[in-house]
Amino acid sequence: MYSESNHRMTPDESASLTPSGKNVRTARERVPRLKCIDAGSDYCPCHLAEAGECIVCSVIRGDAECSCDWTGTCILAQNRWLLGHGFRRESRRVEILSREDVGQGTEILHIRTPPKQASQLTRPGSFVFVRGRPEGCYDTPLAVVKAFPGRREIVLAYTRLGPKTKTLAACKNEIWLRGPYWNGILGHQLVESVHGERVILILSGMAQVCGPNIARTLLRNGNKVSIIYGTKGYPFVAPYLQEVPAAYFINLARPSGWREIRSLLQQLRPYCVFSGGNDEQHALLKKNMTDLALEPRIATSKTHKMCCGEGICGACITVADGVQIRTCKTRLAPGEWQSNEGTRP
Numbered sequence: 001m002y003s004e005s006n007h008r009m010t011p012d013e014s015a016s017l018t019p020s021g022k023n024v025r026t027a028r029e030r031v032p033r034l035k036c037i038d039a040g041s042d043y044c045p046c047h048l049a050e051a052g053e054c055i056v057c058s059v060i061r062g063d064a065e066c067s068c069d070w071t072g073t074c075i076l077a078q079n080r081w082l083l084g085h086g087f088r089r090e091s092r093r094v095e096i097l098s099r100e101d102v103g104q105g106t107e108i109l110h111i112r113t114p115p116k117q118a119s120q121l122t123r124p125g126s127f128v129f130v131r132g133r134p135e136g137c138y139d140t141p142l143a144v145v146k147a148f149p150g151r152r153e154i155v156l157a158y159t160r161l162g163p164k165t166k167t168l169a170a171c172k173n174e175i176w177l178r179g180p181y182w183n184g185i186l187g188h189q190l191v192e193s194v195h196g197e198r199v200i201l202i203l204s205g206m207a208q209v210c211g212p213n214i215a216r217t218l219l220r221n222g223n224k225v226s227i228i229y230g231t232k233g234y235p236f237v238a239p240y241l242q243e244v245p246a247a248y249f250i251n252l253a254r255p256s257g258w259r260e261i262r263s264l265l266q267q268l269r270p271y272c273v274f275s276g277g278n279d280e281q282h283a284l285l286k287k288n289m290t291d292l293a294l295e296p297r298i299a300t301s302k303t304h305k306m307c308c309g310e311g312i313c314g315a316c317i318t319v320a321d322g323v324q325i326r327t328c329k330t331r332l333a334p335g336e337w338q339s340n341e342g343t344r345p
C-alpha cells in the first residue's frame with residue numbers, strides 16, 4: 001500500500017547515525033508515505049504543518065517535490081495560501097449530565113457537548129482528552145463509547161487507576177474536554193470500507209468501549225455484525241450495542257474460552273474481525289484465523305500511550321524500520337510499522 005516503504009539508508013543518511021548506532025529519521029527528513037488521521041479535516045493543517053513537520057506533505061517538510069497521497073485537500077495550499085492553519089482543539093468546560101458506577105472502579109459519564117462535536121465523535125476510534133482540574137497535565141485520553149448528536153450528548157467510560165482518573169472521579173458537575181480525535185484504533189481503512197460482509201467484534205476489558213462506534217459504522221455499511229464479549233462479568237457497553245442482534249458471552253480468562261472462539265470463527269467464517277483487547281488477544285486471534293484458513297483481516301484497539309494527541313509531545317512515538325512514527329496522527333493498520341527498536345527521542 002505504501003510504495004516508499006522499502007526506502008533504505010543512503011550514504012548521506014548513514015552519516016546521521018545516532019550515538020547508539022541507529023539511524024532515526026524524523027518526519028522532516030525523507031520518510032515513507034504515511035497517512036494522517038486529520039488530513040482533509042477541519043483540523044488540518046495542524047500544529048505539525050505549522051512547524052514544517054507535516055507527516056503527509058513533503059513540500060511542507062522542505063522537499064522540492066510533492067509526494068503526497070491526495071486526500072482531496074492540498075495541505076500545502078491550505079497552510080501557505082488559504083487558511084494558515086485549521087481549527088485548533090481547545091479544552092472547554094462541559095457539563096456532566098449523569099454518572100453511573102458499573103463496578104470494578106469503572107464509571108460511565110454522560111457529557112453535554114455541542115451537536116457538531118457529538119457527530120464528529122461517531123467515527124470508529126473516536127476519543128477525547130478530559131481532565132478534572134484546570135491544569136493541562138491532568139489531561140487523559142478516553143474513548144467515546146457512544147455519541148448522540150441529536151441529544152447533544154456523548155458517553156465516556158474510565159477506570160479509577162492513577163492521579164488523573166482519581167481527579168476525574170472527584171469532580172462534581174463539570175470536566176474539561178478537548179476533541180474530537182479519531183486515531184484510537186488500528187485499521188480504520190478496513191473498518192470503514194467493508195460493505196455487505198460478515199464481521200465479528202471481540203470485545204474485552206476496557207477496550208470494549210470501541211465497540212459501539214465500530215458496530216454503528218459496520219451496520220450502516222450493510223454488514224452482518226456479531227459480537228463476542230470476552231469479559232468475565234457483564235460487559236458495561238452491552239446497553240450501547242442493542243442494535244446488534246447476535247451476541248455471545250465467552251470468558252476469555254477460562255482455558256476453554258479460546259476453544260469456543262475458534263469454533264465460532266469456524267461456524268461464522270467472518271470476512272474480517274475487530275479485536276478490542278490486549279496485544280495477546282490480537283495475536284491469538286490472528287493465529288486462530290490463520291489456522292482456520294481465514295484471511296487474517298484484523299483491526300484492533302490501540303495500546304500506544306498518548307499525551308497531547310497532536311503529534312507534538314512525542315509520548316506516542318514508535319520507531320519502526322528507522323522511522324519515527326507519531327502514532328497519534330498516523331493512520332496505521334495492525335502490524336504496519338510495528339516498533340522494532342523501542343526508541344524514544
Ligand code: FES
Nearest residue numbers: 307309311314328
Ligand atoms: S500523543 Fe503527543 S505526539 Fe502523539
